[in-house]
Amino acid sequence: MRLPSLLAGLLSAAVLLWAAGPGPADAAAPEPVPPAASAAASGASAGASAAAPPASAASGAEADTELVEPPPPPSPAGQRVYEAARGTLVQVRTLLKAQDSQATVGSGFLVSPEGHLITNFHVVSTYALQPTSHRLVYSTADGGQGALQLIDVDVAHDLALLKPVQADAFAGRGALSFRPATLALGRGERLYSLGNPLDVGFAVAEGSYNGLVERSFLPTIFFGGSLSAGMSGGPTLDAKGRVIGVNVATRRDGEQISFLVPGQYAKELLERSRGASPLGLPAYPQITKQMLVHQEALTKAFIALPWRNAGNQRYAIPVPREDFLRCWGRSTPPESRGLEFERSDCNMDSRVYITSGFSTGFISVRHEAYDGRKLGALRFAQRYSASFRNEFMGANNAYLTAPQCHERFVDRGGLPLRAVMCLRAHKKLRGLYEVAVLVATLDQSTAGVQGRFDAHGVSFENAKALTEHYLNGFAWTDPKTASR
Template sequence: GKPAPAVPTPNVPRLPVAPPAQSGPQGPQGAPAPMPGLPQQVPDQPGTAASQAQANAPVSASARRLYDRSRAQLLQVRTLFNGSQASVGSGFVVSAEGHVITNYHVVSQHALEPERYRLQYQTPEGDGGDLELLDFDARRDLALLRIVGKSPAAARMTATPLVFRKAEQPLSKGERIYSMGNPHDVAFAVVEGTYNGLVERSFDPLIYYSGSINPGMSGGPVIDEDGEIVGINVSTMIFAQQMSFLVPAQYANALLQRSRQAAPMKGAAWPRLREQLMAYQEELSRNFLAQPWRTLTHPRYRFPIPQEQYMRCWGSGTPTDAQGLQMQRTQCRMEHALFINETLQTGYLGVTEEVYDGSKLGALRFSTVYSASFRNERLGAADKDRTAPYCKENFVQQSDGPPLRAVACLRAYRKLDGLVDLTVLVTNVDSATEGALGRFEARGVSFANATQLTRHYLQGFAWTR
C-alpha cells in the first residue's frame, strides 16, 4: 500500500545548547556530531593572497562599538553535571541586582532536575560564579536567573546593565541589529544582521532575523544601534541560510518585572511548567475551535483543512502509479513548538488529508491498498515522557456526511498531569473505489479539549453540495 507520510517536524527548531568542548577529534561517546558546514580553519601563511584579503576586510564600526559597549553584560550560562559541563548557552545582565535573562531551554536540565544539575556563568574575561533560577516562561522560551554572591566580576556586570528598547519605538524592516553570544563554546561573538518584522502565520510573535546564530548563542541578547535590547536569540531554520528567530524583548522585560523580587525556585519545576502549559493549550484550543474549516476540492466529499492563520499547508499529488492508483495529499502544521526537555516538544496542532482514487484498480484491489494505508499509521509508543497510546475505535454517521471509521488515541504525559497527546484517524467507508484518510494531531492538550477537538475534526467531514 501507499506508506503514510511522516508527520513533518517543525521547521523552526530551538537552537540546541552547545555541548561542552570535545577533548579529541571525535569527542566522547555519544557527543553530537559537529554542525554540517562548519569549516575547518587552516591558518594562512603570511604574505599570501588569503591573509592579505583577511587583513583588508572591512570591519563594521557599529558592531565593534556595540560589542565593546555590551561585553561587560554578556555571560555564558553553563549547566554542570557532577562538576563537568553538560551544556552551554548565553545570557545577559538586565539589572543592578544581578538579574540575568536567557532561554528556558538553556536551563531546562537544572529546572527539571535541580538535584543533578547546577548553573554557573562565565564572563568574556574568564571570571565566573553561580546562578540561581527565579522564574521562567516556557511559552516564550525565557528564563530569569540571578547572580549568586558579590564579586568584582559581578560588580562590573551589574554596574551598567543592558536596557530594553521601549515598546512604543518599534523597529522598521531593514534596520540593522546585532546578535551576541558564545557560539559552540568557541568565544564570545557579535553577528550583524537585519530586522525583518514578525514571522507570518505564527501563533505567538517571533522576530525574523537575517543573521547567522548558532548553538551556544541561545539566550544571548540582540541589540539595536543604541545598544538597547530588541530580542533574544532562540531558534534557526533548518537547511536555510541566515534565517534565524528571536523572542521579542517585551516578553523578557515582562518576565523581569513580574519576578524580579521572586525567591529562588526550590525543587523541580514540573508543577509550574504544567500550569503554564495548561494555560497555553486552553488559549490555543479555543482559538482553533473558533475557526471554520476550509475544504479540498472534490466532487463527493468535504474534508477539514485548517485555516492558515497560524499554520502552513503543503499540497502534493501523485500521478497514477503502476497499479492505477491516484493520491492527493495536503499537510498542515504549526511550525512552532514548545520546548519541554531534550526529548519532548509539545503545544502544536497538525492535520493531514489523503484522497485516493482507485477506480482503475477495481473494488477488491483498492480495498487491499486502502486498508494497508490505514493500518500503517504510526501512533507512537511508551517512552520516558509519555505513556503508550490508549485508543478507541468506532463508526461515525453524521447527518450531513459520509459514514466514517474513526480511531481516537490519547497518550498521557507522565510528569504533566492532565495533559495528553491526541491523534485522530478517519477514513470514509461509503465507496468501493474512492477513499479519504485523515489524521488530526494535538500535542499537549487537556482531556476536555481533546474531546472538543475530536468532535470538531469529525464534523469537518461532509458531503459536497
C-alpha cells in the same frame, strides 16, 4: 495511568456509535508513516519544524549543537555596540553536579542591577528538570566565574530568568535595557546579535530586522543574520544598545534566516519574577501551569478558524486555514497505474520545547484522498484498510503513557465514517494529553478519504472540543453528493 473512562467521555462527547472489529490499537504497532513532504521536496515542511520559532525549542537545542562557521567581523557600529554591552554578557553552562562535564552551553545577559540575567529555557532545561544532578555556572567576557540559580521560566517563549548565587557577583556591571514597545522597528533596520559562538569567545553578529515570522502562533522576530551554536540566550540589540530580542534558533536549510524571541517577553518575565525565590525542585509544576495557559489559547484560536475548501468534489474535508499552520501537498504522478492519491499535510512551526527529544504544544492536520478505480473494489479495499491500520499512535516512553484507543462508526449527515481516537497522558505534566483522531470515509467501494488530526499537550476538555471540531469538518460537499 488509567484512561478508559476519559476516552469514553471524549468519544461520547463526539456523538459516536460503536463499531465492530479491532482498531489500530489492537494490532501490532507498525513503523511510523513518513511525513508527506520532505524538507527537500517542500522547501520548508520538515525544515521548519527543525528550527521552528519561537525556538521550537528542539530547533533551538539543535542550533546549539551543530557546528557552523563563526560570524564575520563586525563593523565599527557593531564594535561600539559590543563594547558597550560587553560587561553584561555571560556564558551559561549546565554541568553535572559531581564533575565539570558540561551538558549544555549557551549565552545570557544581565537585565537588572540586582544581577538577574536572561537566557533560553532550552539552555537550562536539563537543570530545570533535574536540579539534584546538575548545576548552573556562568563565565563573563573578562574571566569572571560563579554559580547560578534558576528563578523562573517562560517555557512557551523559551526563556529563563537566572541570578548568581553570590549576591554581589555582578555588581558594577550594569544591565541592558529593553527598547520601548512604542518605538517600532523598521524593516531592514540594523541589529546586533551577541553571544559566545561555538564556545570560542564572545562576539557580535550583524543582521537586519525583517518583521515578525508569518504564520507563527507565537510572535517571533525574523532576524536576517547568522546565529551560531552557543549564541542561544544572548541578546540582539539595536544601534543604541537596547534589547530587541533573545537569540533562539536558526534555519539550517537557508542562509541568514534566524529567529529571536521578542524582548517584551523577557521584560515581562523579569517584572513578574524579579522578587521570586530560586526554584530548588524540578520545574514541572511551573511548566505544567504555563502549558495549560498555552493550550487554552491555542485551542480557542484553532477552533475559531473556519475549515477551508479542500477542493474535493464529493467530500468537505477539514483543512485548516494557514493563519498559524503551513500546509504542503503532493499527489501521485499522472502516469500512475495503481492507487492514486492527493495528500495534504498541515503543521505548526511553533512547538514548545520541554527537554531534549521532547516538544509539545502544537497541532497537525493531514488527509489523503484515494482513487482506486484502476485497482478494482477488492484490491482497493485491501490497500485502503492497510493504510488505515498503518498509522502509528505512539508507545509508552519516559514522557507519555501508551495510547488508549477506541474505535467507532460516526454518521455525519448521512456520510458514514470510521473513527479511531487515541489518548496519551503526560507523565510529568499532569493534566495534559496528546490526542490523535483517525478518520476514514466508508461510502464508496473504490475511493475514499482518510484524515488524521493530532493535538499535543492539551487538557482533557480541550481534547474533547478539538475532536468534535475535527469530526464536524467532514461532510458531503452537497446533499446531492450522497446519491452519486
